[in-house]
Amino acid sequence: MGPKPGVLMLKMMMPYLRDSLESKFTLYPLWEQSDKEGYLAQNAQSIRGLVTWTGSTVDAELLNKLPKLEIVSAFSVGVDKVDLRKCKERGIAVTNTPDVLTDDCADLAIALLLSSMRQVCAADRYVRKGCWPKLGQYPLTYKMSGKRLGIVGLGRIGMAVAKRAEAFSCKISYFARSEKSGVPYKFYDTVLELANNSDMLVLTCALTKETTHIVGRKVLDALGPEGFLVNIARGPVVDEQELVKALIEGRLGGAGLDVFEKEPQVPQELWNMDNVVLLPHVGSGTWDTRRAMADLAVSNLEAHFAGKPLLTPCN
Amino acid sequence: MVKPGVLMQRCLPDFQALLEPKYRVFPLWEQSDKEAYLAENAESIRGLIASAAMWVDAALIDKLPKLEIVSKTGVGVDRVDLHKCKERGIAVTNTPDVGTDDCADMAIGLLLATMRNICAADRLVRKGLWPKLENYPTFAHKMSGKHLGIVGLGRIGLAVAKRAEAFGCKISYLARAEKSGLPYKFYATVLELAKNSDMLVLTCALTKETTHLVGREVLDALGPEGFLVNVARGAVVDEQELVKALVEERIAGAGLDVFENEPQVPQELWNMENVVLLPHMACHTRNTVKGILELVVSNLDAHFSGKPLLTPYLDD
Numbered sequence: 001m002g003p004k005p006g007v008l009m010l011k012m013m014m015p016y017l018r019d020s021l022e023s024k025f026t027l028y029p030l031w032e033q034s035d036k037e038g039y040l041a042q043n044a045q046s047i048r049g050l051v052t053w054t055g056s057t058v059d060a061e062l063l064n065k066l067p068k069l070e071i072v073s074a075f076s077v078g079v080d081k082v083d084l085r086k087c088k089e090r091g092i093a094v095t096n097t098p099d100v101l102t103d104d105c106a107d108l109a110i111a112l113l114l115s116s117m118r119q120v121c122a123a124d125r126y127v128r129k130g131c132w133p134k135l136g137q138y139p140l141t142y143k144m145s146g147k148r149l150g151i152v153g154l155g156r157i158g159m160a161v162a163k164r165a166e167a168f169s170c171k172i173s174y175f176a177r178s179e180k181s182g183v184p185y186k187f188y189d190t191v192l193e194l195a196n197n198s199d200m201l202v203l204t205c206a207l208t209k210e211t212t213h214i215v216g217r218k219v220l221d222a223l224g225p226e227g228f229l230v231n232i233a234r235g236p237v238v239d240e241q242e243l244v245k246a247l248i249e250g251r252l253g254g255a256g257l258d259v260f261e262k263e264p265q266v267p268q269e270l271w272n273m274d275n276v277v278l279l280p281h282v283g284s285g286t287w288d289t290r291r292a293m294a295d296l297a298v299s300n301l302e303a304h305f306a307g308k309p310l311l312t313p314c315n
Numbered sequence: 316m317v318k319p320g321v322l323m324q325r326c327l328p329d330f331q332a333l334l335e336p337k338y339r340v341f342p343l344w345e346q347s348d349k350e351a352y353l354a355e356n357a358e359s360i361r362g363l364i365a366s367a368a369m370w371v372d373a374a375l376i377d378k379l380p381k382l383e384i385v386s387k388t389g390v391g392v393d394r395v396d397l398h399k400c401k402e403r404g405i406a407v408t409n410t411p412d413v414g415t416d417d418c419a420d421m422a423i424g425l426l427l428a429t430m431r432n433i434c435a436a437d438r439l440v441r442k443g444l445w446p447k448l449e450n451y452p453t454f455a456h457k458m459s460g461k462h463l464g465i466v467g468l469g470r471i472g473l474a475v476a477k478r479a480e481a482f483g484c485k486i487s488y489l490a491r492a493e494k495s496g497l498p499y500k501f502y503a504t505v506l507e508l509a510k511n512s513d514m515l516v517l518t519c520a521l522t523k524e525t526t527h528l529v530g531r532e533v534l535d536a537l538g539p540e541g542f543l544v545n546v547a548r549g550a551v552v553d554e555q556e557l558v559k560a561l562v563e564e565r566i567a568g569a570g571l572d573v574f575e576n577e578p579q580v581p582q583e584l585w586n587m588e589n590v591v592l593l594p595h596m597a598c599h600t601r602n603t604v605k606g607i608l609e610l611v612v613s614n615l616d617a618h619f620s621g622k623p624l625l626t627p628y629l630d631d
Contacts, residue, residue, distance in 0.1 A: 103457065103460065104457055107457070111424070111428060114420060115434075118600070120433070120591065121428075121433065123596060124593060127593065128586075141599065142600060143417055143600040167481035263445075272441075278437050278441065279437060280436055282436055285454050286455045287454045288457040290454055
């Protein structure tokens, strides 16, 4: 039994993950080092694995400093910050953590729908400011049950949102690249038509060239002054400037947003609105899911070093 | 033909507009001397609109010798002296069903808002703190797939169960008696229910039996990773014990739409990140309030035209 394989961890993502890595591998904690360059140079020959996340970049420059690197294990589902081409060139395996976060993201979409339509956060503020005894009943809000829900993108997360919304007797329709057979929901081939026929729009699609700014002024106007938008996809799916205008001018009923075009910047015009809910990209941020992601990231490394098939390779 | 006289305890302008064509409305809230007003008009008052949170006690009923019907807005009749009404042969109607969906929606909304730190995270963003943090400082609790215990499995409890099933929750419940034909596990005590649940949602009526049903023992059984949501009545929970449990972190969090002494909300809760506090609004949507008022009027119409009541709680 030889020494435990060396694994470089770029940042302190989660103590549970760090502890797990430390128990199974020789851990090289990069964030603890004052001289990171020196540290990498010193330990380059021993580092065979690397753990990254959405907050770090694994580019050619870094890869060049790690001649013995065999596997990059991403603690995330997105690998847009990993130079996949360079990894392929070097024969470096790349794994991520899909599926484990589907439920959390779908839960969050429903949470944002309910919180914005029923003004949960605004009413909570009302109570904490002592308004209830002084001003009486909170104003009436919008019912969610029974309304028409349009889902943009019907992947795993979109389907999970639909399943939940069905239990609220919502009438579900969707937009996707193409109609999906065997699905009991109405398909629309443009987001505009979808918005014309929906009381709420939930965005769950991937960010691509086609989906960038797919929700703009026309779509927002189609949703209308009693319509609600929820975005758990990516900020740039929505034309944020138009969204802010629509909300300021009362052309849109309200919005629940977990993502923004220029995170962590959130348009200040929204900070005082009662009909919006603003979250700092918490999509999959629960103990259960982050632990599951950590377990998966570690399992991929273990499988690799044991010569077994990777669990969730993405290249 | 004299329009029947109906006493209104609270100002509801849309409602008054619905009533006035058919009824003579006696607006109690407008009177500086309510006692004298009642004495003066007692002979003319045949109906009473019982608004949310207003008491229709024996004292009031005694002042209204010609009262035939009490028509309550909302579903809860815990503030109507039913015993006295029965004695006097006064019919009581409420408005079940209309608010069921909204209330169940709000129960799920409160579960999610509390477990996923929605209001806390929203506050953080509005204070401009997101750019200063690399990560949101704490993880939240997943709701999907967890064990949900429902206290009271009436219309609202069933509606909550239906929604929670779609989140993959495992549902169990407490009710006065086991209900046949349901795919949910029955527990005969709330303590057993709490021991076996990650979240407890209260949807029961407030009665003698359910007063302070959730006390220290139940909260401890729910435990430091457990969540409580109350859309029933404040008094179902021993509020002092709940505050202590939250202050001492013996439960993970609570989403509350109702309190023991509304509109007073314990100030110890005002700064907590793991609670959500709402001003009794679970079924206050435009759709539902309209439906409630229409049903109240329909019940009055039925009574005064000798037809069967639509939604009697107590028949006359």
